[in-house]
Structures are given as structure tokens and as C-alpha cells.
Amino acid sequence: EPEVTQTPSHQVTQMGQEVILRCVPISNHLYFYWYRQILGQKVEFLVSFYNNEISEKSEIFDDQFSVERPDGSNFTLKIRSTKLEDSAMYFCASRVTSGRRNIQYFGAGTRLSVL
Amino acid sequence: AQTVTQSQPEMSVQEAETVTLSCTYDTSESDYYLFWYKQPPSRQMILVIRQEAYKQQNATENRFSVNFQKAAKSFSLKISDSQLGDAAMYFCASETSGSRLTFGEGTQLTVNP
Numbered sequence: 001e002p003e004v005t006q007t008p009s010h011q012v013t014q015m016g017q018e019v020i021l022r023c024v025p026i027s028n029h030l031y032f033y034w035y036r037q038i039l040g041q042k043v044e045f046l047v048s049f050y051n052n053e054i055s056e057k058s059e060i061f062d063d064q065f066s067v068e069r070p071d072g073s074n075f076t077l078k079i080r081s082t083k084l085e086d087s088a089m090y091f092c093a094s095r096v097t098s099g100r101r102n103i104q105y106f107g108a109g110t111r112l113s114v115l
Numbered sequence: 116a117q118t119v120t121q122s123q124p125e126m127s128v129q130e131a132e133t134v135t136l137s138c139t140y141d142t143s144e145s146d147y148y149l150f151w152y153k154q155p156p157s158r159q160m161i162l163v164i165r166q167e168a169y170k171q172q173n174a175t176e177n178r179f180s181v182n183f184q185k186a187a188k189s190f191s192l193k194i195s196d197s198q199l200g201d202a203a204m205y206f207c208a209s210e211t212s213g214s215r216l217t218f219g220e221g222t223q224l225t226v227n228p
Contacts, residue, residue: 031214043160043206045215056215089158095214103150104216106160 002026004107006092012113013082021077021110023092032075033093033104034067036060043091049075082114117142119209121219128197129227135182136192136222138207145169147211149183151192154204154221163205166190194224202226 005024013019025032034046047057049067064080075094079086089111093104118141128134140149151163166174166183173181178198182191194201207219 033215035216037158042220043208043216043218045217048214058215091160093160103162103165105162106152108157108159111158 004092004094004105006090006107006110008110009108010111010113012115015084015114016081019079019082019112021079021090021092021112023075023077023094023107024073025075025092025094026105027073029094029096029105031055031095031097032067032069033095034077035091035093035106037089037091037109038085039088046077079112082112084114087112087114117209117211117217119207119217119219121207121222123222124220125223125225127225127227128194130197130199132197133193133195134197134224136194136205136207136224138190138192138219140188140190140207140209140219142188142209142211144211147209149181149190150208150210150216151179151181152206152208152218153201154206156203160206164192197226199226199228 007022032049035043037043045058047061048055066078068076089109091109092107095104096102120139147168149166153161153163164174164176164179173183178195180193204221204223206221208216210216
């Protein structure tokens with residue numbers, strides 16, 4: 001069964017450093033998402049992406065965040081200057097189309113630890 | 116704005132028994148979907164079941180079923196014949212226009228042997 005793949009599974013970084021979280025969505029999917037889950041809290045939407053541009057973003061997704069689809073397979077989330085509060089689990093998701101009949105498939109997540 | 120509320124931070128059930136997890140939501144839209152996701156210790160998000168708001172019939176998936184009360188904006192998950200592998204965090208979520216998922220706070224389910 002096709003799946004969304006995220007790398008690395010765990011990323012440790014120093015405060016102020018840039019990190020790039022990588023995702024490989026399911027191959028025929030066109031819509032991509034990033035969510036964040038701070039330990040012990042609910043999962044929060046960050047951004048959605050379609051046709052090489054952001055289609056929606058939350059108030060969390062400020063100027064330190066950016067997303068990119070650098071080639072036909074990868075979808076990345078960049079955090080420019082990490083803060084302690086960026087420590088969280090980051091989930092990538094993808095779906096075939098925007099129609100709600102098609103569900104979002106989640107990756108296993110990347111745990112980001114900012115020291 | 117959408118909100119999803121899960122008022123039970125923790126629940127426990129005996130193996131083979133039935134448990135119901137509660138969820139309420141608020142939305143002004145008429146067309147929306149509701150979901151239950153399971154998050155085991157590995158923290159992967161696994162879809163358990165979904166309900167389309169325009170369908171009156173409650174969704175079922177094997178041992179999992181929902182009680183969807185649209186007027187009350189309630190969406191509970193019933194797990195029958197609970198198994199040890201059902202132990203996880205369960206999140207209720209909604210999706211309306213714009214396609215983002217809005218999640219509740221989660222309910223940690225423990226299954227006792």
C-alpha cells in the first residue's frame with residue numbers, strides 16, 4: 001500500500017539553526033499538508049500546498065516557515081531560525097484531490113528537538 | 116471558526132468490553148466530514164473511521180462505529196470487543212471548506228487485560 005514517507009524520524013538541532021523536514025507524498029497525490037503536534041497537545045494545521053503554491057496557512061505559519069516542492073517527489077518544510085517552542089512532532093499529509101471525499105494520508109512524523 | 120472538543124482526557128476499558136469516546140464539534144457549514152484518528156505510541160496518525168455530515172447513517176468499520184448526532188453536533192466513537200492493540204491516543208477531527216483538518220485534544224485509551 002502506498003504511504004507518505006517522512007525523513008528524518010528524529011531531528012535534533014540547536015536554537016537558531018535552520019532545519020529542513022522532508023516528505024515524500026504518495027505519487028499521484030496533488031495536495032500536501034504540514035501539521036504540528038507539540039508534546040501533549042492537539043495536532044495543529046500549519047499549511048496546505050497545491051500547484052506549487054500555498055493554498056492555505058494558519059497563524060502559526062509565520063515568516064520563519066516556508067514550504068517547497070523542489071522536485072516531482074519531495075515536499076519540504078523549512079524552519080529558518082529554530083526556537084525552543086518549535087520542538088514538536090511534524091506530520092506531512094497528502095491527498096489525491098481537494099475534494100473531501102478523498103482522505104488525507106499521514107506520514108509517521110518527524111520529531112524535532114530544539115536545544 | 117471550527118472547534119472540536121474531546122472532554123475525556125483518559126479512558127480505560129477491559130479487554131473484550133465496549134468503550135465509547137466522546138467528541139463535540141462546532142461549525143457553521145452544512146457540508147463537512149468528521150474523523151477519528153488513532154495515534155499509537157509510535158505517534159503515527161492512523162485513520163479509524165470517517166463520517167460524511169450529509170449521511171444520516173452512522174459509519175461502521177468492523178469493531179468501530181460512530182454515533183453521529185448532527186443537531187447536537189456530537190460524534191462519538193464506539194469500540195466493541197476492545198483489544199490490547201486498541202490502546203492509543205484517539206483524536207476526533209473535522210474538515211470543512213479549505214480542506215484543513217481541525218483536531219480535538221485527544222483521549223488516551225488504556226485497554227486492561
